Amino acid sequence: MKFVYDFSEGNKDLKDLLGGKGANLAEMTNLGLPVPPGFTITTEACQRFLRQGTHADGLTAEIDEHLAALESAMGRELGDPADPLLVSVRSGAKFSMPGMMETVLNVGLNDASVDGLSRQAGGNDRFAWDSYRRLIQMFGKTVCEVPGHEFEDALHEAKTAKGVTDDVDLDAGDLRALVTAYKKVFVKHTGHDFPQDPREQLDQAVEAVFRSWNADRAILYRRQERIPADLGTAVNVVAMVFGNLGADSGTGVAFTRDPATGEQGVYGDYLSNAQGEDVVAGIRNTLSLADLERLDKRSYDELMQIMATLEGHYRDLCDIEFTIERGKLWMLQTRVGKRTAAAAFTIAAQLVDEGVIDLDEALTRVTGGQLAQLMFPRFDLSGDPESLTRGIGASPGAAFGEVVFTSRRAVEVAAEGRPVILVRRETNPDDLPGMIAANGILTSRGGKTSHAAVVARGMGKTCVCGADRMEVSAASFAIGSHIVREGDTISVDGTTGRVYLGEVPVRPSEVVQYFEGDLDPARANDPLVAAVHRILTHADATRRLRVRTNADTGADAARARRFGAQGIGLCRTEHMFLGDRRELVERLILARSDAERAEALSALQPLQRADFLEIFREMNGLPVTVRLIDPPLHEFLPSLEELAVKVAVQQEHGEPDEKDEQLLAAVRRMHEQNPMLGLRGVRLGLVIPGLFAMQVRAIAEAAVALAAEGGNPRPEIMVPLVGAVQELETVRAEAERIIAEVVGSANVRILIGTMIEVPRAALTAGQIAEAAEFFSFGTNDLTQMGWGFSRDDVEGAFFWRYLELGIFGISPFESIDADGVGRLVRIATDEGRAARPDLKLGVCGEHGGDPDSVHFFHRVGLDYVSCSPFRVPIARLEAGRAAVTAEGSDHR
Ligand code: ADP
Ligand code: MG
Ligand code: MG
Numbered sequence: 001m002k003f004v005y006d007f008s009e010g011n012k013d014l015k016d017l018l019g020g021k022g023a024n025l026a027e028m029t030n031l032g033l034p035v036p037p038g039f040t041i042t043t044e045a046c047q048r049f050l051r052q053g054t055h056a057d058g059l060t061a062e063i064d065e066h067l068a069a070l071e072s073a074m075g076r077e078l079g080d081p082a083d084p085l086l087v088s089v090r091s092g093a094k095f096s097m098p099g100m101m102e103t104v105l106n107v108g109l110n111d112a113s114v115d116g117l118s119r120q121a122g123g124n125d126r127f128a129w130d131s132y133r134r135l136i137q138m139f140g141k142t143v144c145e146v147p148g149h150e151f152e153d154a155l156h157e158a159k160t161a162k163g164v165t166d167d168v169d170l171d172a173g174d175l176r177a178l179v180t181a182y183k184k185v186f187v188k189h190t191g192h193d194f195p196q197d198p199r200e201q202l203d204q205a206v207e208a209v210f211r212s213w214n215a216d217r218a219i220l221y222r223r224q225e226r227i228p229a230d231l232g233t234a235v236n237v238v239a240m241v242f243g244n245l246g247a248d249s250g251t252g253v254a255f256t257r258d259p260a261t262g263e264q265g266v267y268g269d270y271l272s273n274a275q276g277e278d279v280v281a282g283i284r285n286t287l288s289l290a291d292l293e294r295l296d297k298r299s300y301d302e303l304m305q306i307m308a309t310l311e312g313h314y315r316d317l318c319d320i321e322f323t324i325e326r327g328k329l330w331m332l333q334t335r336v337g338k339r340t341a342a343a344a345f346t347i348a349a350q351l352v353d354e355g356v357i358d359l360d361e362a363l364t365r366v367t368g369g370q371l372a373q374l375m376f377p378r379f380d381l382s383g384d385p386e387s388l389t390r391g392i393g394a395s396p397g398a399a400f401g402e403v404v405f406t407s408r409r410a411v412e413v414a415a416e417g418r419p420v421i422l423v424r425r426e427t428n429p430d431d432l433p434g435m436i437a438a439n440g441i442l443t444s445r446g447g448k449t450s451h452a453a454v455v456a457r458g459m460g461k462t463c464v465c466g467a468d469r470m471e472v473s474a475a476s477f478a479i480g481s482h483i484v485r486e487g488d489t490i491s492v493d494g495t496t497g498r499v500y501l502g503e504v505p506v507r508p509s510e511v512v513q514y515f516e517g518d519l520d521p522a523r524a525n526d527p528l529v530a531a532v533h534r535i536l537t538h539a540d541a542t543r544r545l546r547v548r549t550n551a552d553t554g555a556d557a558a559r560a561r562r563f564g565a566q567g568i569g570l571c572r573t574e575h576m577f578l579g580d581r582r583e584l585v586e587r588l589i590l591a592r593s594d595a596e597r598a599e600a601l602s603a604l605q606p607l608q609r610a611d612f613l614e615i616f617r618e619m620n621g622l623p624v625t626v627r628l629i630d631p632p633l634h635e636f637l638p639s640l641e642e643l644a645v646k647v648a649v650q651q652e653h654g655e656p657d658e659k660d661e662q663l664l665a666a667v668r669r670m671h672e673q674n675p676m677l678g679l680r681g682v683r684l685g686l687v688i689p690g691l692f693a694m695q696v697r698a699i700a701e702a703a704v705a706l707a708a709e710g711g712n713p714r715p716e717i718m719v720p721l722v723g724a725v726q727e728l729e730t731v732r733a734e735a736e737r738i739i740a741e742v743v744g745s746a747n748v749r750i751l752i753g754t755m756i757e758v759p760r761a762a763l764t765a766g767q768i769a770e771a772a773e774f775f776s777f778g779t780n781d782l783t784q785m786g787w788g789f790s791r792d793d794v795e796g797a798f799f800w801r802y803l804e805l806g807i808f809g810i811s812p813f814e815s816i817d818a819d820g821v822g823r824l825v826r827i828a829t830d831e832g833r834a835a836r837p838d839l840k841l842g843v844c845g846e847h848g849g850d851p852d853s854v855h856f857f858h859r860v861g862l863d864y865v866s867c868s869p870f871r872v873p874i875a876r877l878e879a880g881r882a883a884v885t886a887e888g889s890d891h892r
Contacts, residue, residue: 001044001056001058002042002062003041003042003044003045003056003058003059003062004039004040004041004042004045004059004062004063004065004066005017005018005022005026005039005040005042006037006038006039006066006069007022007025007026007029007035007037007038007039007040008026008029008030009026010022010023010025010026010027010040011023011026011027011030012024012026012027012314014026015094016043016094016231017042017043017044017234018040018042018043018092018234019040019043019091019092019093019094019233019234019236020092020093020094020095020096020335021090021091021092021234021236021333021335022040022092022234022236024333024334024335025038025040025236025238025333026040027313027334028310028331028334031309031313033306033309033310033331034328034329034330034331035330035331035332036238036239036240036241036330036332037070037073037074037238037239038070038087038236038237038238038239039066039069039070039236039237040092040234040235040236040237041059041063041206041234041235041236041237042234043093043094043231043232043233043234044056044232045059045210045235046209046210046213046232046233046234046235047230047231047232049207049210050210050211050213050214050232063202063206063237066237067202067237070085070087070237070239071085074239078107078108078198078199078202079108079109079110079113079197079198079199079201080113080116081112081113081115081116082116082119083116083119083120084108084109084113084116084117084120084198085108085239085240086106086107086108086109086113086117086131086239086240087107087108087202087237087238087239087240088103088104088105088106088107088236088237088238088240089103089104089107089202089205089206089209089235089236089237090103090104090209090235090236090237090238091103091209091212091233091234091235091236092233092234092235092236093213093227093231093232093233093234094231095225095227095231096335096338097218097221097222097225097227102138102141102142102208102209102212103138103142103276104135104138104139104142104143104205104208105131105134105135105138105240105275105276106131106132106134106135106138106240107135107139107198107201107202107205108198108201108202108240109128109131109132109135109198110196110197110198110201111196112196113198114128114129114131114132115128117131117132121242121245124245124246125172125176126170126171126172126175127242127244127245127246128172129172129175129176129178129179130167130170130175130244130275131242131244131275132175132179133175133178133179133182134275134276135201136151136179136182136183136186136194137151137182139194139201139204139205140182140185140186140189140190140194142205142208142209142212143204143205143207143208144186144189144190145189146185146186146189146190147189150185150189151182151185154178154181154182154185155167155178157181158170158174158177158178158181162174166284167284168273168284182194202237206235206237209233209235210232210233210235212233213232213233220447223803223804223806223809226809226810229806238332241323241325241328241330241332242275242323242325243271243272243273243274243275243323243324243325244273244274244275245273245325245326246273246326247272247273248272248296248324248326248327249272249273249323249324249325249326249327250270250271250272250273250274250292250323250324251270251271251274251275251276251278251279251321251322251323251324252268252269252270252271252279252286252289252292252321252322252323252324253268253269253279253319253320253321253322254266254267254268254269254289254303254307254319254320254322255267255268255317255318255319255320255337256307256308256310256311256317256318256319256320256337257311257317257343257347257350258343259317259319259337259338259339259340259343260339260340260342260343261340261342261343261346262317262339262340262342262343262344262345262346262347262350262527262528263346264350266289266304266307267289268288268289269286269287269288269289270286270287270288270289270291270292271284271286271287272287272295275323289303296324296327298327299324299327299328299329302329303322303329306320306329306331307320310334312356314334314336315351315356315357316336316337316347316351316365317336317337317339317343317347318334318335318336318337319334319335319337319338320332320333320334321333321334341369341370341371341373341374342374342528344365344366344367344370345366345370345371345374345528345531345532345535346527346528346531347365348362348365348366348531348535349362349527349530349531349534349535350531351365352534359534359535359538360538360542360884361884362534362535362538363535363538363539363542363877363880363881363884364881364884364885366535366877366881367851367877367878367881368851368854368874368875368877368878368881369851369874371511371532371873371874371877372396372871372874373396373495374509374511374528374532375509375511375512375870375873375874376396376397376398376494376495376509377397377398377506377507377508377509377512378398378493378495378506378507378509379398379491379493379500379504379505379506379507380504380505380506380507381504383504383505385491385500385501385502385504386500386501386502387498387499387500387501388470388479388482388484388490388499388500388501389467389469389470389479389498389499390467390496390497390498390499391442391443391444391464391465391466391467391468391470391497391499392447392448392453392464392465392466392467392497393464393493393494393495393496393497394447394448394450394452394453394456394457394463394464394465394466394494394497395441395453395456395457395460395461395462395463395494396462396494396495397440397460397461397462397494397495398462398491398492398493398494398495398504398506399419399421399439399440399461399462399491399492399494400419400421400439400440400489400490400491400492400502400503400504400506401418401419401420401421401438401439401440401489401490402418402419402420402421402486402487402488402489403421403423403477403484403485403486403487403488403489403490404420404421404422404423404434404438404486405422405423405424405472405474405475405476405477405486406434407422407430407431407432407433407434407435407437408433408434409434409486410422410433410434410435410437410438411433411434411437413437414437414438415437419439420437420438420439421438421439421440421441421442421490421492422434422435422437422438422440422441422442423442423443423472423477424441424442424443424444424452424472425443425444425445425472426443426444426445426446426450426451426452427441427443427450427451427452427455428451429451429796429797432455432796435452435455435456435459435461436459438461439461439462440461440462440463440464440492440494441456441461441462441463441464441492442463442464442465442467442470442490442492442499443463443464443465443466443467444466444467444468444470444471444472444477445465445466445468446465446466447465447466448465450465450466450800451796451800452465453465454795454799454800454803454811455795455796456494457811457814462492462493462494463492463494464492464493464494464497464498464499467497467499470499484501488501489501489502489503490502491503491504510523510526510528510529511528511529511532514529514532514533515562515563515564515873516559516562517562535877536564536873536876536877536880538880539876539877539879539880539881540564540876540880541880542880542883542884543858543876543879543880543882543883544858544879544883545854545857545858545862545863545864545865545875545879545882545883546566546567546863546864546865547564547565547566547864547865547866547867547872547875547876547879548565548566548567548568548569548570548623548625548842548844548864548865548866549563549565549567549568549569549866549867549868549869549872550568550569550570550571550572550844550845550848550866550867550868550869551565551568551570551571551615551869552571552572552573552575552576552615553575553611553614553615554614554615554617554618556869557615557618557619557624558618559869560869560872561618561619561622563869563870563872563873564872564873564876565622565869565872566622566864567619567622567623567624567625567714567864568615568619568622568623568624568625568866569625569776569842569843569844569848569864569865569866569867570625570627570718570776570844570845570866571615571624571625571626571627572627572630573608573611573626573627573628573629573630573695574629574630574631574635576607576608576611577604577629577636578636581604581607582636584600584603584604584607585600585604585633585636585637586636586637586663587599587600587603588600588601588604588688588691589633589636589637589666589670590662590663590666594689597688597689597690598690601690601691601694602694604694605694605697605698606698608694608695608698608699609697609698609701609702609705610702611698611702612626612698612699612702612703612715613702613705613706616702616703616706616711616713616715617706617709617711619714620706620711620712620713621711621712621714622714623714623715623716624713624714624715624716625715625716625717625718625753625774625776625842625844625866626695626699626715626716626717626718627718627719627720627755628681628682628685628692628695628696628717628718628719628720628731629684629685629691629692629695629720630680630681630720630721631675631680632670632672632675632678632679632680632684633670633679633684633688634666634667634670634671634672634675635675637663637666637667637670638663638667639667640664640667640668640671643660643663643664643667644664646660647660647661647664674790676781676784676790677785680720680721681719681720681721681722681755682719682720682721682722682727682728682731683721683727685719685731686727686730686731692719692731692734692735693734693735693738696717696734696735696738696739697738697742699715699717699750700715700738700739700742700743700748700750701742702715703715703743703748703750704742704743704746704748707746707747707748708746713748714749715748715750715751716750716751716752716753716773716774717735717750717751717752717753718753718754718755718774718776719731719732719752719753719754719755720754720755720757720778721755721757721758721781722754722755722756722758722761722768723758723760723761723764724760724761724764724768725764725767725768725770725771728754728768728771728772729771732752732771735752736752751773751774751840752772752773753772753773753774753775753776753840754768754771754772754774754775754776755775755776755777755778755781755844756768756775756776756777756778756782756824756825756828756832757777757778757779757780757781757782757785758781758782758785759782759785759786759824761828762782762824762825762827762828763824763827763828765827765828765829765831765832765835766831766832766834766835767835768832769831769832769833769835769836769839770835770836772832772836772839773836773839773840774839774840774841774842775828775829775832775839775840775841775842776841776842776843776844776866777825777828777841777842777843777844777845777862778844778845779816779821779825779843779844779845779847779848779853780813780845780846780847781845782821782824782825783812783813783816783817783821786817786820786821786824787812787817787820787821789812791813795811795813799811813846814846814850815847815850815852815853816847816850816852816853816856816857818856822856822860825843825857825860826860829841829860829861829862840863840864841861841862841863841864842862842863842864842865842866843857843862843864843865843866844866844867845866845867846867846868846871847865848865848866848867848871848875849865849867849868849870849871849872849874849875850871851874851878851881853865854875854878854879854882855878855881855882855885858879858882858883859882865879
């Protein structure tokens with residue numbers, strides 16, 4: 001097995017083996033671009049090292065060989081005191097993990113070769129000592145775990161002592177003294193001297209990069225980003241070129257298009273007389289590429305040409321890192337660049353216009369997650385609000401409100417009708433009421449899998465986590481000297497992680513306005529809106545999955561239709577029992593005779609019919625799946641505690657109220673230990689005579705009424721919580737009788753089917769299909785019952801721990817657990833279709849709008865997904881993407 005590849009041996013498709021950086025360095029080398037020579041040690045070598053704790057057999061010999069080749073290509077030997085070759089040792093995994101792993105520059109410098117380097121540079125002592133101190137600093141930090149701030153403190157001291165603020169103002173003598181100071185820091189923390197042997201430096205740096213794969217923060221990052229843990233990182237050993245040789249040298253980063261907006265035209269930052277990360281570290285103010293053009297026209301022109309070559313070659317936005325050494329341009333890195341959601345859409349459409357990619361490929365260049373980001377309301381930053389700090393955008397959205405520091409206070413302020421931002425160091429299950437009451441959540445600790453983040457995402461609430469510059473105390477928080485107190489107003493942006501002082505106005509997203517058909521005409525030509533329109537239209541033309549919505553009202557149905565819904569996959573009927581209808585429901589529940597019950601039901605029936613008619617009208621011509629009542633009836637009654645207190649008080653005062661007493665008795669009777677597993681769904685329909693019949697009649701009558709108006713109703717009656725075909729058969733027999741009676745000779749056809757949400761239903765789908773014209777997978781309940789999780793309890797109680805331990809990478813309520821719950825879906829699909837080939841299959845529940853889940857449902861072969869109106873465009877896009885992406889391919 002070969003463990004080391006010269007840059008001339010690799011190419012961009014070998015990312016698994018060479019990592020992204022190595023594969024692209026090889027690609028650029030093969031394109032004939034000016035890349036300093038070097039070689040890549042494979043991810044396979046890393047995996048072996050991590051498994052066995054030592055180098056793979058033969059690795060050392062291969063490194064020797066490639067190092068010798070590099071030395072002869074460069075005409076210099078590593079660390080030669082007279083004329084040293086220096087190298088960088090750079091990590092580079094398959095997926096970029098920004099800031100997660102490290103790089104050591106200037107390997108090969110020591111007390112002797114520092115003089116050789118100075119001579120190479122024409123007697124530039126300052127440069128040589130600056131390079132040496134950088135090596136000790138980077139080597140100390142990344143290889144030997146010396147706390148980085150110790151070096152920074154020493155550097156700061158050196159500058160203060162000299163009365164300067166800029167690194168460039170330190171001269172050779174200052175830097176030589178700094179090297180001495182750094183060496184002391186090094187010995188103090190490691191117990192040994194900074195290694196002088198160049199080869200030992202190299203070997204230790206390589207091992208450190210290997211080990212960095214398993215550093216805590218890298219592990220955490222991989223879990224968050226769902227990057228497999230066993231890939232390992234490659235190591236690139238690259239001959240050094242120097243941007244810190246003087247004013248004719250420098251280093252920079254550039255993008256072939258603007259990664260923020262997607263706007264055409266190069267974009268970048270340059271810093272003269274600098275090395276490595278100085279540009280991004282914000283040490284000095286950077287120059288623009290236009291400035292570089294003035295400083296060094298030749299290098300600039302070459303850079304432009306190379307960028308055009310790279311874009312043409314990768315057929316996408318590229319970002320690059322480059323260094324200019326005494327007027328000679330060197331390419332140090334390129335990759336297909338990260339970009340904002342808006343830029344992703346705009347660039348994909350631009351590339352189609354430019355004839356670089358076709359629309360199918362454009363679909364693979366954007367994601368539903370990015371579209372979702374574009375649909376959240378956003379802060380209008382035109383007033384230039386004061387930015388307080390920045391954390392991790394953990395749950396998107398834009399929220400402002402009064403700062404509160406306790407869950408209790410959040411509930412109080414919200415009850416007074418004012419918006420609240422709950423600020424905590426971190427949250428725990430006790431904070432749940434406050435989190436529910438708050439408009440937004442801000443924490444100073446924890447990442448995307450912290451309790452706050454997981455719970456907020458579950459609730460769809462704006463959340464920023466880990467704003468670690470923020471010191472949170474009991475009734476205030478501080479950012480530097482700035483104090484924000486309880487009652488002050490702040491605004492948090494859960495997409496960007498930014499926190500602002502005061503109330504920043506929120507404006508709706510253009511993309512949503514476009515869907516709604518009320519986009520400001522001035523924005524009609526907005527390139528982003530045009531790009532979204534174009535790509536979504538293509539997704540619609542490409543996808544096999546149809547997209548329906550979950551909607552319970554005419555208004556929701558109408559909105560979902562504007563968002564592109566092709567019907568309703570789940571119309572819940574329970575809301576139709578709330579509000580001023582509660583009284584009728586109470587009568588139904590308290591009925592002491594069949595006659596009383598029938599009376600309550602017949603009072604409810606016309607109300608239901610009117611509800612259905614409105615929805616059928618809005619969805620005229622499209623299917624509407626109506627679910628018969630699902631939740632347990634006691635959910636419609638007052639709470640046990642409140643009622644018990646009320647009755648006790650009445651009795652105390654000698655004024656008993658018979659109705660309340662009956663109600664209390666009923667609530668007690670219906671109380672369940674596990675309501676989710678209790679008397680609900682079809683069970684309720686079989687126990688309360690006339691309840692389902694009333695709903696079926698209302699549906700049938702509404703359909704007949706719409707048909708009489710000349711409309712085309714397409715109702716589908718869905719029976720919830722079926723676990724056995726006999727349950728469905730019983731309901732079906734009665735429903736068919738009622739439908740026949742109501743419909744008569746009218747041209748109305750009503751399907752009858754069931755939800756598959758109890759594991760037993762999935763496992764006996766072949767039998768159930770005999771009695772069902774369609775299945776709709778209720779994946780929320782299927783997940784609850786498949787895992788044995790009570791959703792309301794587990795998300796706040798322990799999901800954060802499961803995520804931390806990697807038991808799952810994402811909550812199974814957010815994205816379908818393909819291996820377990822998904823297997824139930826597959827079984828039911830296959831056995832259901834075998835029994836009834838024209839069985840219609842869909843899914844309702846939030847998984848229907850989750851990108852990964854949509855791809856799964858496409859692969860399983862369902863006919864449609866159904867999701868909330870807002871997720872409809874996302875499901876449309878992802879269904880299109882699923883249709884053009886090859887099976888099992890990676891759409892990260
Ligand atoms: P990251 O993955 O964090 O971008 P890199 O391996 O790209 O880390 O290294 C960081 C910076 O170090 C690069 O941007 C480049 O400026 C500098 N660098 C790396 N290798 C060399 C080299 N051989 N010569 C000069 N500079 C280098
Ligand atoms: Mg880099
Ligand atoms: Mg359910």
